[in-house]
Amino acid sequence: DGGITQSxxxxxRKEGQNVTLSCEQNLxxxxxxxxxxxxxxxxxxxxxSQIVNDFQKGDxxxxxxxxxxxxxxxxxxxxxxxxxxxxxxxCASKDRGTANTGELFFGEGSRLTVL
Amino acid sequence: SQKIEQNSEALNIQEGKTATxxxxxxxxxxxxxxxxxxxxxxxxxxxxxxxENEKEKRKERLKVTFxxxxxxxxxxxxxxxxxxxxxxxCALRGYNQGxxxxxxxxxxxxxxx
Numbered sequence: 201d202g203g204i205t206q207s208x209x210x211x212x213r214k215e216g217q218n219v220t221l222s223c224e225q226n227l228x229x230x231x232x233x234x235x236x237x238x239x240x241x242x243x244x245x246x247x248x249s250q251i252v253n254d255f256q257k258g259d260x261x262x263x264x265x266x267x268x269x270x271x272x273x274x275x276x277x278x279x280x281x282x283x284x285x286x287x288x289x290x291c292a293s294k295d296r297g298t299a300n301t302g303e304l305f306f307g308e309g310s311r312l313t314v315l
Numbered sequence: 316s317q318k319i320e321q322n323s324e325a326l327n328i329q330e331g332k333t334a335t336x337x338x339x340x341x342x343x344x345x346x347x348x349x350x351x352x353x354x355x356x357x358x359x360x361x362x363x364x365x366x367e368n369e370k371e372k373r374k375e376r377l378k379v380t381f382x383x384x385x386x387x388x389x390x391x392x393x394x395x396x397x398x399x400x401x402x403x404x405c406a407l408r409g410y411n412q413g414x415x416x417x418x419x420x421x422x423x424x425x426x427x428x
Binding site: 204206235240241242243244245248258290292301302303304305306307308309311 | 319323347351356357359361408415416418419420421
């Protein structure tokens, strides 16, 4: 089945450690996104990529890094510079075709807890 | 400042009634507005899109309205069922937002049998 796979589902990290969250899609979508979700807040955009080997900062990129070496993959690294990394992280993709509804397809999320 | 706001208080209704959720925005010029459903611990799932030149959209028991004068979208679920219990997110894409989607914080709906 086509979809987006995020891993791991749950992740615990000690302060000062970098962690990488995986996001893989087999929908053949060009655009991919990383959002952060905190209780009582809307999803906030961290980074997005419209095409392979290119990505842009979103609204809260500080302390995060990404790469887009393959169309299918868009990993997110949460670095030690991120001051409050405990959150629910969501990866999404979108079809850039002109007939699309702008619908985002989301993965199941990764919950990161800093101990 | 720009804001997109949904009712922060949970909405509790009886099975069979119509649930109405509100999404208000300030200082945006939306090209379209979307509604998503999110279950606990899961990713959001797309439900409906309504464009700026559309007043109403329907899909089965779902209805969305869009009033650009009031700067508001209403999301209705008719004949609600306990299985409709979830958090519902609205998201808008503005003409001056570089194509990005801006999300509201979501409203939790609980349908009691």
